[in-house]
Amino acid sequence: MLRFIAGKFVFMVISMFILITATFMLMNAIPGSPLQSEKATSEAVQKNLEAYYGLDKPLYVQYGTYLKNLAHGDMGISMKKKFQSVDKMIGQSFGPSLRLGIAAVITSVVVGCILGILAAMYHRRFIDNLAMIIAVIGLAIPSIVLAPVMQYFLATKLGWFEVAGLNGPMDYVLPTIALAAGPIAFIARLLRSTMIEILNADFIKTAKSKGLAGYVIVVKHALRNSLLPVVTYLGVLTAGIITGSVVVEKIFAIPGIGKHFVTSVIDRDYPLIMGITIFYAVILMVCRFLSDIAYVLVDPRMRAGGKVGK
Amino acid sequence: MKGSFKKPTQIMLVLVVALTMLLAACSNNNNKGTDTANNGGNSGDASGTPKEFRFTLASEPPSLDPALMKDAQSSIVASGLYEGLTRLNTEGQPENALAEDIKASEDGKTYTIKIRQDAKWSNGDPVTAHDFEYAWKRALNPETASEYAYMLFYLENGEKYNSGKGTADEVGVKATDDYTLEVKLYTPAPYFPSLLAHYTYLPVNEKTVEGDPAWASEQKSIVTNGPFLLKQWAHADKLVLEKNPDYYDKDKINFTKVTISLVEDENTVYQLFETDKIDWIGAQAGSVPTDQTQPLIKSGDATVTPVASTYYYLFNTQKKPFNNVKIRKAFSMAVDRQNLIDNVARANQTPAFALVPPSIAGADGKTFREMYPGDFFTENNDEAKKLLAEGLAEEGLTKLPEITLLYNTSEGHKKLAEAAVDMWRKNLGVEVKLANQEWGTFLETRKAGQFDIARAGWGADINHPINFTYDLIHPKSGNNDGKYNNPKVGELLDNSLVADTPAKSLDMMAQAEKIAIQDDMAVLPLYYYTTVTMIKPGFENVVSDYSGNIDWVNGDKK
Numbered sequence: 001m002l003r004f005i006a007g008k009f010v011f012m013v014i015s016m017f018i019l020i021t022a023t024f025m026l027m028n029a030i031p032g033s034p035l036q037s038e039k040a041t042s043e044a045v046q047k048n049l050e051a052y053y054g055l056d057k058p059l060y061v062q063y064g065t066y067l068k069n070l071a072h073g074d075m076g077i078s079m080k081k082k083f084q085s086v087d088k089m090i091g092q093s094f095g096p097s098l099r100l101g102i103a104a105v106i107t108s109v110v111v112g113c114i115l116g117i118l119a120a121m122y123h124r125r126f127i128d129n130l131a132m133i134i135a136v137i138g139l140a141i142p143s144i145v146l147a148p149v150m151q152y153f154l155a156t157k158l159g160w161f162e163v164a165g166l167n168g169p170m171d172y173v174l175p176t177i178a179l180a181a182g183p184i185a186f187i188a189r190l191l192r193s194t195m196i197e198i199l200n201a202d203f204i205k206t207a208k209s210k211g212l213a214g215y216v217i218v219v220k221h222a223l224r225n226s227l228l229p230v231v232t233y234l235g236v237l238t239a240g241i242i243t244g245s246v247v248v249e250k251i252f253a254i255p256g257i258g259k260h261f262v263t264s265v266i267d268r269d270y271p272l273i274m275g276i277t278i279f280y281a282v283i284l285m286v287c288r289f290l291s292d293i294a295y296v297l298v299d300p301r302m303r304a305g306g307k308v309g310k
Numbered sequence: 311m312k313g314s315f316k317k318p319t320q321i322m323l324v325l326v327v328a329l330t331m332l333l334a335a336c337s338n339n340n341n342k343g344t345d346t347a348n349n350g351g352n353s354g355d356a357s358g359t360p361k362e363f364r365f366t367l368a369s370e371p372p373s374l375d376p377a378l379m380k381d382a383q384s385s386i387v388a389s390g391l392y393e394g395l396t397r398l399n400t401e402g403q404p405e406n407a408l409a410e411d412i413k414a415s416e417d418g419k420t421y422t423i424k425i426r427q428d429a430k431w432s433n434g435d436p437v438t439a440h441d442f443e444y445a446w447k448r449a450l451n452p453e454t455a456s457e458y459a460y461m462l463f464y465l466e467n468g469e470k471y472n473s474g475k476g477t478a479d480e481v482g483v484k485a486t487d488d489y490t491l492e493v494k495l496y497t498p499a500p501y502f503p504s505l506l507a508h509y510t511y512l513p514v515n516e517k518t519v520e521g522d523p524a525w526a527s528e529q530k531s532i533v534t535n536g537p538f539l540l541k542q543w544a545h546a547d548k549l550v551l552e553k554n555p556d557y558y559d560k561d562k563i564n565f566t567k568v569t570i571s572l573v574e575d576e577n578t579v580y581q582l583f584e585t586d587k588i589d590w591i592g593a594q595a596g597s598v599p600t601d602q603t604q605p606l607i608k609s610g611d612a613t614v615t616p617v618a619s620t621y622y623y624l625f626n627t628q629k630k631p632f633n634n635v636k637i638r639k640a641f642s643m644a645v646d647r648q649n650l651i652d653n654v655a656r657a658n659q660t661p662a663f664a665l666v667p668p669s670i671a672g673a674d675g676k677t678f679r680e681m682y683p684g685d686f687f688t689e690n691n692d693e694a695k696k697l698l699a700e701g702l703a704e705e706g707l708t709k710l711p712e713i714t715l716l717y718n719t720s721e722g723h724k725k726l727a728e729a730a731v732d733m734w735r736k737n738l739g740v741e742v743k744l745a746n747q748e749w750g751t752f753l754e755t756r757k758a759g760q761f762d763i764a765r766a767g768w769g770a771d772i773n774h775p776i777n778f779t780y781d782l783i784h785p786k787s788g789n790n791d792g793k794y795n796n797p798k799v800g801e802l803l804d805n806s807l808v809a810d811t812p813a814k815s816l817d818m819m820a821q822a823e824k825i826a827i828q829d830d831m832a833v834l835p836l837y838y839y840t841t842v843t844m845i846k847p848g849f850e851n852v853v854s855d856y857s858g859n860i861d862w863v864n865g866d867k868k
Contacts, residue, residue: 037753045457049457148577164571
């Protein structure tokens with residue numbers, strides 16, 4: 001186990017380095033600069049700006065300086081939002097995204113699992129069909145449609161919720177549904193198909209013939225075995241969801257981290273692009289790492305040197 | 311398996327309860343946050359009933375440091391937080407603010423400005439002439455790297471200092487005593503009092519600024535001198551302003567609290583207005599969704615106000631075929647502007663046949679366009695076809711080379727470009743390709759002159775035609791991306807800067823504009839912008855100013 005973790009860790013450090021280098025180079029390769037504006041500025045001002053942000057130096061020097069500062073934990077200051085440090089911007093905007101993300105992940109897992117289990121248990125019956133219809137709808141309607149529709153009917157017309165913002169518990173409901181609809185459907189379908197397979201496996205038949213209650217069979221034997229793919233998916237899902245959604249945050253005016261992903265690139269805000277990429281990578285890697293560990297814990301076969309036999 | 315039906319429902323119940331508790335836990339934190347904010351918010355109003363005004367901005371002001379501001383968002387917030395020497399009234403005319411008296415010398419090059427003695431900074435310091443001298447020199451200081459420093463190039467040696475060739479002492483601004491400011495301009499600028507209202511001319515508190523470059527990026531450290539104080543700045547979320555009890559003219563200020571939420575999505579902004587969460591939309595403070603504008607204008611719920619901005623297409627005048635004036639004229643005459651406005655732009659814009667928008671001031675209380683009507687050409691398809699054929703012959707071409715219309719990626723620009731291309735196809739029988747680029751790339755491509763026709767829009771920094779003449783058609787202007795080069799226009803514009811009377815100066819600008827459009831068709835003007843605004847009943851004196859920014863400082867609620 002320790003070797004497994006150490007191996008993963010080394011791999012993470014290497015990927016991170018490659019990622020930082022690639023992002024830095026790509027970012028500088030796209031046309032446009034953080035210092036350009038529609039109105040022409042005098043050459044002198046442009047030079048001063050470049051000198052101020054160190055953009056007048058050759059790229060490898062900029063890269064070296066960046067790595068050096070990063071090693072000291074300094075991600076620099078935004079070039080667009082004057083004098084706001086990147087770590088602070090990320091820190092402040094991560095809070096709302098994280099809270100919303102956790103709510104959405106829990107909702108997706110809970111609702112998704114319930115739908116999946118019900119569908120598998122009542123395979124080819126009404127409940128199965130109903131659950132799968134819900135799942136298909138959830139997958140088919142993107143949040144860019146779902147969010148404004150809910151906003152218009154549930155908030156503006158019926159007045160049950162606030163149109164935008166994140167100031168009370170009720171304000172979480174609409175964005176959470178918008179965020180969770182897709183993952184719910186995905187988890188439900190994933191769980192259903194694995195579970196149908198497992199419910200037909202020999203050991204379940206054994207359990208049934210032993211006279212165990214249906215509920216015990218499903219929860220104790222079938223569910224635990226069916227959860228493997230869900231756990232794998234959960235790592236990626238969590239990383240994606242807690243780092244915010246551009247669309248949902250924009251529509252519900254949530255001061256989250258999602259919009260930085262888009263605006264930092266549009267603004268060519270180099271330090272923010274780097275900061276946000278690194279931050280996302282760390283979250284993604286940690287989540288993957290945790291889900292790898294969870295995988296080992298759930299599936300004993302993984303513990304034996306990673307050989308998966310059927 | 312039927313027997314197991316009940317139990318999963320129980321699990322479900324437990325999970326739902328757990329989820330609810332978690333949500334409640336999350337929100338508890340949040341409530342605390344807003345409660346403190348509200349408490350802070352209500353403590354300020356000492357006089358009578360609280361009057362709150364709420365609006366949205368699409369993005370956060372990048373900076374509230376006057377030297378670093380360059381956009382509408384900052385300007386809208388700064389107009390409440392700072393007080394300059396003058397302020398523009400709703401007609402766009404300058405009125406004295408911190409200045410008690412502004413005297414120009416005979417030659418119009420020296421201004422002596424007396425400053426009121428009862429104004430205070432939010433840290434208690436008095437506002438003096440030294441604050442202005444310091445602020446202006448700081449904005450010009452090359453190390454400040456202010457992008458709007460050119461607004462101060464009117465000052466003697468301002469440009470020299472900014473380009474690193476001069477010293478601060480040479481700059482033409484000096485506080486001769488605590489409350490007198492002497493300003494030397496390098497050219498007589500009759501509109502200097504208007505310039506003084508611009509945010510680059512706002513004062514800063516030296517003590518605060520020195521040693522803390524980030525002073526204006528947090529609520530805690532910012533020091534201001536305006537009618538409102540910044541009470542809360544939750545980055546990316548909202549700004550809360552409150553009436554400044556120490557403002558020298560506080561009786562004129564009616565709002566006790568102003569809440570500015572940062573909401574990007576225009577549909578959300580509209581829903582917020584519908585559910586009574588905000589009091590205003592429009593004029594850079596949110597915008598009414600395009601598909602809603604027509605019905606709202608018709609029902610009287612929304613108002614259309616002209617904006618001093620022009621939407622136009624740039625011709626690349628240095629490249630075939632648009633180096634030929636007849637071909638440029640043909641393209642310009644073959645566009646049905648009113649049709650574009652009615653069916654595509656849909657906000658009652660005004661068709662443009664010149665560059666300077668109608669809301670820009672001229673002289674003697676008249677607008678520039680009233681003095682010099684801007685009908686430099688008419689739409690005429692037959693004439694356009696004839697000109698196109700002649701132009702092609704002059705260039706020795708049998709048919710038009712492949713040309714592309716470049717615009718920055720946006721649904722609105724796309725629709726307009728498609729409609730224009732369609733009109734050229736129908737009216738001239740030519741094919742024009744469309745290309746779009748993301749904003750940053752677009753700007754670089756356009757600046758590099760790698761286009762045939764490119765979209766452009768231009769707004770005003772000050773209420774004066776110089777914004778649309780000198781900036782856009784002067785051969786040496788950095789904003790003349792079509793590389794239009796007529797030495798005569800350059801000469802007229804240069805002379806307009808040093809003309810002995812304001813009337814002559816305006817006259818020369820008007821001549822230059824006429825040559826550039828009527829004779830040369832340097833660009834293809836499409837329309838003058840408007841802004842569609844909505845306001846909740848009961849509010850007064852909140853307007854869209856001449857440039858199309860919300861002017862809320864003197865607003866009132868009945």
